[in-house]
Amino acid sequence: MVAKISVGNSLYGALAYNGEKINKEEGRLLTTNRIYNDGTGTVDIHRAMEDFLSFMPVWSRVEKPVVHISLNPHPDDVLTDTELQDIAREYLEKMGFGNQPYMVYKHEDIDRHHLHIVTVRVDENGKSIDTRNNFYRSKQITRELERKYGLHDAERKNRRPDMQRHKVDVSAGDVKKQAGNVVKELNRRYRFQTMGEYRALLSLYNMTVEEARGNVRGREYNGLVYSVTDGKGNKVGNPFKSSLFGKSVGFDAVQRKFARSKQEIKDMKLADMTKCTVLSVLQSTYDKERFIATLKEKGIDTVLRYTEEGRIYGATFIDHRTGCVLNGSRMGRELSANALQEHFTLPYAGQPPVPLSITTEGQEETQAPSTSEYGRDLDGMGLFSPEGPAVDAEEEAFIRAMQRRKKKKKRKGLGM
Structure with a gap:
């Protein structure tokens, strides 16, 4: 994700550029x-201008x-509007603008949807918010957000791992x-904490595993037996003892893997990113198939288990971005099997999502509905400075048009 920052003097110019685009249905106001x-x-440009001015002291000497x-x-x-709102809020909070008045717009006039944010760097007391080292701070923050939301690295085109490894055929x-190659590779790349999570991961590649316990000459033993499955999860062919694939995928090694994964997921807070993505997609639809497909686009596979009556009794999410396999209930009640079953059944199934009510500090509750490079001072307007040209060609054309309009008005006033 690339962030570009510009500062200027013309509040109306920034609001008008974004507002006119939004009101032409080339985007929407997100938050x-x-x-x-x-x-x-949609946007009431003049009302927004009044609200900004009511916050800014008229005697402030802050330039631009x-x-x-x-x-x-x-x-x-692939990001939902809810995720885009969250990203914008977190970015502004970390940049020091979290309590400032701001407007977040989503531009949809080109295939590469992106956000524009208008805010001010003067507080209610007329003091300037420190914007020194903004470039470096912004870069660090966007990297943090990329990791949290599983976004592509702005400086690398192909960061995500290959999610479609070959299934056993x-x-x-x-x-x-x-089978041996698949089992060893999955153990090397992924983190899972229970046998159920391990089975869910293996099921994506036409494999399953069972524990084998017994007693030989008075000595108890524990082992694992791997089996190949068909597209419906039914076992086919003869099973394989784990010893055929090596100790690294045997019972003791997998048990150690559970403990190690648990600690790593906790220490690195890896479940937070998955939970954030899954909840965001869940809030955007009541259609189960769309939910699964959207998560897959984002790099998360969903494994649901059903009773004979067709009720969901288990849900596991395999996040290929972080290499984590997580049972839904492990991430919270709202992602448990019962919660998902309720979410995807009548009266909501197949219906459009209900708009979310999102409250932020200092803001009343409002309704929020659900490849080229990504990503001047205007005479008399001063919209942008050379600090960081966030404007694109179309935006510059808009600014020039406003310049011409202003010049025409001046000529008329002089009787020309």
């Missing part, structure tokens, strides 16, 4: 802070108080070698 928002996704930011995710990043022959 605001301390600025009126009727929840329709207007801040215009564009946040540009990679074209391959009985018809291709040498099944033992195929």
